[in-house]
Amino acid sequence: xxxxxxxxxxxxxxxxxxxxxxxxxxxxxxxxxxxxxxxxxxxxxxxxxxxxxxxxxxxxxxxxxxxxxxxxxxxxxxxxxxxxxxxxxxxxxxxxxxxxxxxxxxxxxxxxxxxxxxxxxxxxxxxxxxxxxxxxxxxxxxxxxxxxxxxxxxxxxxxxxxxxxxxxxxxxxxxxxxxxxxxxxxxxxxxxxxxxxxxxxxxxxxxxxxxxxxxxxxxxxxxxxxxxxxxxxxxxxxxxxxxxxxxxxxxxxxxxxxxxxxxxxxxxxxxxxxxxxxxxxxxxxxxx
Ligand SMILES: Nc1ncnc2c1ncn2[C@@H]1O[C@H](COP(=O)(O)OP(=O)(O)O)[C@@H](O)[C@H]1O
Ligand SMILES: [Mg+2]
Numbered sequence: 001x002x003x004x005x006x007x008x009x010x011x012x013x014x015x016x017x018x019x020x021x022x023x024x025x026x027x028x029x030x031x032x033x034x035x036x037x038x039x040x041x042x043x044x045x046x047x048x049x050x051x052x053x054x055x056x057x058x059x060x061x062x063x064x065x066x067x068x069x070x071x072x073x074x075x076x077x078x079x080x081x082x083x084x085x086x087x088x089x090x091x092x093x094x095x096x097x098x099x100x101x102x103x104x105x106x107x108x109x110x111x112x113x114x115x116x117x118x119x120x121x122x123x124x125x126x127x128x129x130x131x132x133x134x135x136x137x138x139x140x141x142x143x144x145x146x147x148x149x150x151x152x153x154x155x156x157x158x159x160x161x162x163x164x165x166x167x168x169x170x171x172x173x174x175x176x177x178x179x180x181x182x183x184x185x186x187x188x189x190x191x192x193x194x195x196x197x198x199x200x201x202x203x204x205x206x207x208x209x210x211x212x213x214x215x216x217x218x219x220x221x222x223x224x225x226x227x228x229x230x231x232x233x234x235x236x237x238x239x240x241x242x243x244x245x246x247x248x249x250x251x252x253x254x255x256x257x258x259x260x261x262x263x264x265x266x267x268x269x270x271x272x273x274x275x276x277x278x279x280x281x282x283x284x285x286x287x288x
Contacts, residue, residue: 003105005101005104005105005108005131005134005135006105006108006135007105007108007109007112009112012112013115014112015048015108015111015112015114015115015116015117016115016116016117016137016138017116017117017119017135017136017137017138018036018116018117018118018119018136018137018138018139018140018273019119019121019132019133019135019136019138019139019140020032020033020036020118020119020120020121020139020140020141020142021121021129021132021133021136021139021140021141022121022123022141022142022143022152022169023123023124023125023129023152023168023169024123024149024152025056025122025123025124026123026144027123027142027143027144027149027195028142028144028195028196028227028233029120029121029123029142030053030056030058030059030062030120031142031195031227031233031237032140032142032193032195032227032269033049033059033118033119033120034059034062034063034242035242035243035244035266035269036118036140036269036270037049037080037118038078038242038244038245039244039266039270039275040115040116040118040275041078041079041080042078042244043275043276045114045115045116046081046113046114046115046116047080047081047114047115047116047117047118048080048081048082048083048110048111048114048116048117048118049063049080049081049082049083049117049118049119049120050082050083050084050085050104050107050108050111050117050118050119050120050132051082051083051084051085051120052085052104052119052120052121052122052126052128052129052132053120053121053122053123054086054087054122055122056122056123057084058120058237059082059120060082060084062237062240063079063080063082063240064240065237065238065239065240066079066239066240066241067079067240068240069239069240069241070240073250073252075247075250077240077241077245080114080118081110081111081114083107083110083111085100085103085104085107085128086103087100087126087127087128088100088103096127097127100127100128100131101127101131104128104131104132119132119136121133125168125169130172133172133173133176133188134176134179134180136188137188137189138188138189138190138191138273139173139188139189139190139191140191140193140224140269140273141153141190141191141192141193141221142192142193142194142195142226142227143192143193143194143195144194144195144196145194145195145196145197145198145205145208145226146208147208150208150211150212150215151167152167152169153166153167153169153170153192153215153219154166154167154170154215154218154219155167156211161207161210161211162214163211163214163215163218166218166219170219173188173190173219174219174220176188177220187220189222189273189274190220190221190222191221191222191223191224191272191273192212192215192216192221192222192223192224193223193224193225193226193227193269193272194208194212194223194226195226195227196226196227196228196229197226197227197228197229198228198229222272224268224269224272224273225265225268225269225272226265227262227265227266227269228261228262228265230258230261230262231258232258232259232262233262239252241253243259243262243263243266244263244266246259246263
């Protein structure tokens with residue numbers, strides 16, 4: 001492992017890397033990644049994106065849909081510079097890893113002029129995903145709002161309603177942090193957000209919120225306000241649109257209360273990450 005994964009920038013600012021990760025599928029990683037990308041583009045940043053999910057390729061398809069929609073409808077839509085890094089089949093694991101690392105390094109190299117690079121990862125434990133996690137400045141982990149998903153962060157003693165041990169995923173983030181600190185770099189800013197919040201039974205909800213607080217303290221992440229369960233998030237994928245693409249002359253994206261609420265949720269996430277100032281600020285600035 002000679003070259004650093006993120007190429008040296010010789011005094012220039014390197015892109016700020018936001019990784020969206022969780023080793024479980026269907027928790028909202030790609031949806032979150034896409035909304036972060038469009039939010040950053042709308043703030044005027046140069047944005048790069050990397051899709052490491054070879055199997056689903058949701059982010060890559062989402063962006064292709066966006067391109068197709070823009071061309072067919074005539075609505076100008078901003079897009080990031082995108083790279084899809086797939087897994088490689090080689091004779092040995094070591095050979096595959098060497099080639100995968102080189103491809104990911106090349107993707108970062110291509111995006112060095114960006115202010116931000118948003119990386120979407122697969123819902124499984126892969127070498128490429130590990131590399132991305134190791135190099136994240138901010139890690140955003142969306143979780144579905146259930147005990148099943150909390151299990152992704154830690155083993156929970158259901159009887160005693162307590163955290164009994166960190167999960168392999170939390171352990172991985174923790175070990176990455178140790179390596180970073182040893183190398184004189186700041187630890188990753190880990191943000192966990194609950195996704196697809198519904199009006200589940202109040203007691204259940206309180207219990208999950210309580211466990212999240214315990215976990216945040218034990219494992220070292222911050223909890224961001226999440227996204228509600230909203231049909232709009234599912235519907236926009238085919239057109240490659242996000243709730244942030246609202247425009248008064250686009251019949252596909254007219255204002256409605258559910259979209260407004262969804263936009264508020266995206267804004268809350270941006271605030272939690274530190275990409276926009278907390279209300280009632282007048283202007284939007286970046287801290288990363
Ligand atoms: N807040 C939400 N409300 C409704 N549907 C959602 C929400 N977040 C994600 N989804 C839907 O759930 C499915 C999985 O989301 P996705 O972002 O692809 O997850 P992942 O990348 O973690 O596998 C998609 O069909 C997506 O549209
Ligand atoms: Mg995905």
